Amino acid sequence: MAGKRFIEAYKSFFNPKPVSPPFLHVCQVGDPVLRTATRPVEVEHLDSPEIKQVILQMKQVMKRYDSVGLAAPQIGIPLSMILLEFSPKRKEQFGAEVYAAREMSTLPLTLVINPKMDVIDYSKVELPESCESIRGYSAVVPRYKAVRLSGMDEKGEPVVLEKKGWLARIIQHEMDHLHGKLYIDCMTSRTFQNDGWHRINVHQGRVKIEFHKK
Template identity: 40%
Template sequence: MWRLLREFRRSQLLDKVSVVQAGHVVLRQAAAPVDPRAIASEEIQAIVGKMHKILDDTEHHGLSAPQIGVALQIMIVQITARQLKDLGKRTVSALQMTELRRRVFINPKLSIIDSSVVIEREGCLSVFGHSACVPRAREVCVSGLDENGEQVQLRARGWAARIVQHEIDHLQGLLFVDKMKSRTFANDHWIDRR
């Protein structure tokens, strides 16, 4: 972990980092756990800060540290009121979406609460402009540490559960294309949206 932090700092990526795309080696690595004593460090706080900024800029539902080129177990999930409004009531209802305040998880652990499979279309900032239908568990629980080093836990159902599982996959070196129904993979430009 310390080597990764030194490389991150030495590369001065903080000012110019963006979301890495499929094909980047870090997206296919298992992310290393963060030493809890390092959470308050300038480096970890900078990584979390950069992730917050990217989510502010993109208004996406989640992001993991590997997506900004850092192979550490850090992820952020959210469903904002604005996202819900933009999608409309019909889509929000169909996808079982409810507002989820932004949450940071460091060294997250996932447990499945309801293993019923739900298949929905999802995309990813690291496979930009493409999406596919992906099977996911209906309800999960994720626990870990937040950006202050405090224990946190989230029980997530519906779309929130999908976001959590998607980000956990990133920490294991997986992309949604590894789990998708291959015949549903599409360039988003050509998809009729609900």
């Protein structure tokens, strides 16, 4: 009997059962869901168990990956929902000089359903950007300086944000996800890099990128 249990465990490890979205990991570039235009969430479905589960798992994944933004397609769900957050700890993480230079500011965890974006300031700012769906890489991306975001929260209440600088960049990045776009579509291509290139050289290639956060 013990031998049979071992064989079953062995099979489950090497042949895991398919998992259906919403996922508890972030989908990676190449997954068709990241190139799919999202559908709006019907107001009458906001209170459904399915939508509540998607929102819950978006929040769990956001926390697990320590992200500043996440769109529903990134966990396998082609619905028009984004999460945004820029906590006070980011100032220490980036340093005061970078924090000021990139016009960073705090934003509590904010869910926006069926978001619409309008550009307030059409000036373009070029800064490095990365994405959990292209894990381990970054590039310089031009973004509008200021935008207005409008939508609703999980209770159907209106949400309106007017943001500039880094938060405007995060909003534009997440809105792109809802239209099947990634930053690699609008980046300055010659700046695209593996962020661990130096570490890879130091360790003679013996470096790995984790695609799952515990």
